[in-house]
Amino acid sequence: MLSLTGLPLQIIASVVAIVVFAATMWLWPRFGGRSWKSWLGRIGAFLATQLAVLVAMGLIANGYFGFYSSWSDLLGTNGKPGTVVDHQPSAAGALSVTGEKNMYSAQGSARERSGLIQEIAVKGVTSGLSSDAYVYLPPQYFQPDYAQKRFPMALVLAGYPGSAEKLISLMQYPASALTAIEQQKLPPTVLVMMRPTLSGNRDTECMDIPGGPQVETFFTSDLPKALATTYRLGSDPASRAVIGNSTGGYCALKFALRKPDAYRSAISLSGYYTAxxxxxxxxxxxxxxxxxxxxxxxxxxxNTPAAPVALLLATSYDENNYDGTQAMVGAFKAPTKLSTITLDTGGHNFHTWTREIPPALEWLGKQLTVPQSA
Structure with a gap:
């Protein structure tokens, strides 16, 4: 039987309506008399035309709006009640790879020598937020000796309004990570590079805003779960870190201090300490x-119990966050670990941050736990 919502049935009904209308126009002069047969002919032709047109229009409207999904739905022959099934949120399908580009280095562009950058789209199961991101997979990810290995992960956040592309082109995170890996200062680590802005152009300061976007939930819950469905990453929070500059630095520290079960290490480059x-x-x-x-x-x-996390704060004597950094140093207590990078001079700019990234990655290499084999 033809589907009630299918295109073939709509075409057949439309053709029938056209044929009936044409036949009515052709036969109408024959029904011009005053006899009862002429009256019945006119009434029958009129009703047949109206019925054919209404059926065709009804099928087309039903196919578009989906009022009835099947013949049994239309005729009411299936009266079985529905069954309630409870579900738990799943991260399956929450991440899709949308593009790739080679990573170029002195070792060439082969992915097993220099790694690979993938562009991904992430949908937050719990927060309902979505974002694009770039993932740098180090060369070891593709090497046979590491085929059964899981990798630590570092979330890298730009400032506000920021650009994830600038983390690759201007701040050179993949290139710096590759150098640190080759020098054995950093274990082979997957980088996930993103903007902290997920709700239009609003600066949410990575918060779960009351009655608004749940950005902290996206980064601390949705994102790790989605990444785990696609990449060989460790599940231990000690194998996850977050790095950021400016607004991204504030977000990085906040994620670690508020959600240590998500990230155990955080690096703030010129970050501030209150929203x-x-x-x-x-x-x-x-x-x-x-x-x-x-x-x-x-x-x-x-004022809160110390979190078992490691924090690195980068500043300079010229930076606006210098006094705040000293306040952070004076306030922390064990088991929180806190380290600083203080440049003699440096402003709130990309040049300053690129000077801080290499020592920051070396520090990170001492904090990350390398996951067990898959």
Whole structure:
């Protein structure tokens, strides 16, 4: 039987309607008399035309809007009640690879020598947020000796408004990571490079905003789960780190301090320590003073139980975050570990950050736990 919503049935009904209409127009002069037969002929032709047109229009509308999905649905012959089935959120299908490009180095462009950069799309199962990202897979990921190995992962966040592409082109994260891996200062590590901005152009400061976008949930819950469905990554939080500059640096520290079960190491390059409120952020806290305190990192170090995480803060004597960095140093307590990089001079710019990335990656190499084999 033809499908009720299928195109073939719609075509047949449309052809029938056209034929009936044409036949009515052809035969109408024959029904011009005043006898009862002429009256019945006109009424029959009129009803047949109307019925054919209505059936064709109804089938086309049903196919478009989906009012009835099948003949049994239309005729009401299947009256079996539905069954409730409970489900748990799944990260399957939450990540798709949308593009690839070679990584060029002194060793050439072969992926088993220099690695590979993939562009991905991530859909947050819990947060409902989505974002594009770039993933750098180190050369070892493709080498036979590492075929059964899992890898540590570092989430790399740009500032606001920022650009994930700049993390590759200007800040040279893949190239710096490859150099550190070759020098055995960093274990082979997968980099996931992203913007911290997920909700239009709003600066959410990576927060779960009351009644608004749940950005922290995306980065600390949705993203690790989605990545695990596609890549050979470790599941231990000690094998995951987050790095960022400016806004990304604030987000990195906050993820580690608030969600140590997501990331155990965090690096902040010129990051600040409390979320600003301005025209780009809007109301982040919904008037909740306690929530504002909990997102103040110096306040957290002083007033909440110490998290078992390792933090690296990069600043310079010229930076606006220098005093805040000293406050962080004075506030932390064990088991939190805190280290700093302080340049003699350096502003809030890419040149400063590229000077800090190599020593930061070397520090990270001492913090990451290398996962067990797959």
């Amino acid at each position: 600003p409120i301005d025209e780009t952020t809007g109301d982040l806290f919904g008037g909740n003073g306690r929530l504002k305190q909990e997102n103040d990192l110096v306040w957290r170090l002083k």
